[in-house]
Amino acid sequence: MSTNDNELRVGMVGYAFMGAAHSQAWRTVNRVFDLPARARMALICGRDSGKVAEAADRLGWDEHTTDWRELVSRPDIDVVDICTPGDSHAEIALAALAAGKHVLCEKPLANTVAEAQEMAAAAASARAGGARSMCGFNYRRVPAVALMRQLVAEGRLGEIRHVRATYLQDWIVDPQFPLVWRLRKEVSGSGALGDIGAHIIDLTQYVTGQQITGVSAVTETFVKERPLPSESSGLAAQTDGGSAATGPVTVDDAAIFVARLNGGALATYEATRFATGRKNALRVEINGSLGTVAFDLERLNELEYYDATRPAVEQGFSRILVTESDHPYLSAWWPPGHIIGYEHSFTHQMRDFIEAVATGVDPSPSFAEALQVQLVLDAVVRSAELGSLWTAVEPALATATA
Numbered sequence: 001m002s003t004n005d006n007e008l009r010v011g012m013v014g015y016a017f018m019g020a021a022h023s024q025a026w027r028t029v030n031r032v033f034d035l036p037a038r039a040r041m042a043l044i045c046g047r048d049s050g051k052v053a054e055a056a057d058r059l060g061w062d063e064h065t066t067d068w069r070e071l072v073s074r075p076d077i078d079v080v081d082i083c084t085p086g087d088s089h090a091e092i093a094l095a096a097l098a099a100g101k102h103v104l105c106e107k108p109l110a111n112t113v114a115e116a117q118e119m120a121a122a123a124a125s126a127r128a129g130g131a132r133s134m135c136g137f138n139y140r141r142v143p144a145v146a147l148m149r150q151l152v153a154e155g156r157l158g159e160i161r162h163v164r165a166t167y168l169q170d171w172i173v174d175p176q177f178p179l180v181w182r183l184r185k186e187v188s189g190s191g192a193l194g195d196i197g198a199h200i201i202d203l204t205q206y207v208t209g210q211q212i213t214g215v216s217a218v219t220e221t222f223v224k225e226r227p228l229p230s231e232s233s234g235l236a237a238q239t240d241g242g243s244a245a246t247g248p249v250t251v252d253d254a255a256i257f258v259a260r261l262n263g264g265a266l267a268t269y270e271a272t273r274f275a276t277g278r279k280n281a282l283r284v285e286i287n288g289s290l291g292t293v294a295f296d297l298e299r300l301n302e303l304e305y306y307d308a309t310r311p312a313v314e315q316g317f318s319r320i321l322v323t324e325s326d327h328p329y330l331s332a333w334w335p336p337g338h339i340i341g342y343e344h345s346f347t348h349q350m351r352d353f354i355e356a357v358a359t360g361v362d363p364s365p366s367f368a369e370a371l372q373v374q375l376v377l378d379a380v381v382r383s384a385e386l387g388s389l390w391t392a393v394e395p396a397l398a399t400a401t402a
């Protein structure tokens with residue numbers, strides 16, 4: 001934080017999908033929440049000078065640059081917000097931490113366990129100098145998910161027996177959809193697994209307070225060759241109409257695994273980009289000895305709750321409309337029943353990040369927590385390669401070097 005005021009000057013790298021979502025959140029957060037520091041949208045970085053200038057103007061950033069190294073080394077930047085694909089997370093985050101910046105890095109933390117270990121170690125060292133770091137698992141910040149966690153933590157579900165998590169998309173069902181960066185391992189690290197599987201791994205571990213200890217997995221790449229894109233962009237890319245050139249898909253299209261959690265629960269996970277008709281369908285259900293909770297991102301203002309301690313004649317699933325001012329995050333928003341949406345999870349993420357940085361505590365999920373998710377992803381890949389062999393997840397503490 002700048003020494004003479006309570007302003008946090010943010011430098012953000014990447015200005016497409018997550019860049020826009022984060023910009024919206026930085027713009028909004030101090031206008032909604034009363035926080036001990038104010039975020040200033042100081043500097044945005046992208047590789048194309050014309051496009052980043054346009055993005056700065058459109059998204060509301062003071063200045064722009066084409067060099068992330070300039071961004072991380074500028075003394076007037078306090079926070080580095082990384083919204084690039086996974087192949088640049090480690091390099092940018094390590095440089096930012098070395099320069100003493102606070103870092104918010106999009107998920108998955110890195111493309112490999114080795115990179116994630118280095119980042120977690122660097123974050124631990126930088127913390128001694130006051131720099132804080134966090135990974136962007138934004139779905140933790142949906143109020144209904146936070147309520148789900150509260151109910152579990154209060155013991156309202158009793159002993160957790162089952163975790164059932166699916167994250168389903170369909171944006172590459174068409175074999176003519178181009179070979180965008182998300183389908184190239186050297187840029188993305190993995191496919192559906194690291195992109196959307198990482199979210200449900202983090203979310204279920206966060207909600208249950210339990211960690212995955214071992215997995216048995218299958219993965220598949222249904223379409224192995226795709227047309228090259230005209231521009232290596234995101235979820236709505238175009239093919240290069242003039243060219244018949246194709247390239248290999250080097251990541252999984254789908255990953256399915258069973259898992260054991262350290263509190264005794266059995267879990268199933270499904271992450272796929274081939275669930276025809278399912279656009280961004282994230283669903284989690286937790287069954288305990290005293291009840292069940294279920295969350296569906298397509299109805300993100302609601303939580304399904306079954307309380308098995310009620311008299312048998314009254315039992316049944318209830319739909320909690322998570323819009324009361326006593327619900328997590330909601331006292332700052334609208335009157336009860338006036339619902340919120342996807343983008344609010346990012347505003348809440350920035351709220352928690354700013355508060356942690358300004359009050360000198362560690363935000364969560366830390367890089368160490370995100371490393372643990374990376375270790376689960378790695379176990380899934382290794383299990384699938386070995387014909388679904390049961391594969392233990394290495395403990396994060398034993399692998400972090402600091």
Ligand SMILES: NC(=O)c1ccc[n+]([C@@H]2O[C@H](COP(=O)([O-])OP(=O)(O)OC[C@H]3O[C@@H](n4cnc5c(N)ncnc54)[C@H](O)[C@@H]3O)[C@@H](O)[C@H]2O)c1
Pocket residue numbers: 013014015016017018019045046047068083084085086088106107108136137138195233234235
């Ligand atoms: N939290 C979520 O729900 C969520 C959703 C989507 C993506 N993500 C994550 O966010 C990250 C970015 O994904 P996206 O969907 O925004 O991708 P995107 O393709 O929409 O945007 C990537 C941006 O990074 C820029 N970029 C790439 N390499 C760069 C470099 N070396 N230097 C500077 N800029 C560079 C691109 O120009 C572009 O602006 C990924 O890690 C992804 O997994 C998270």
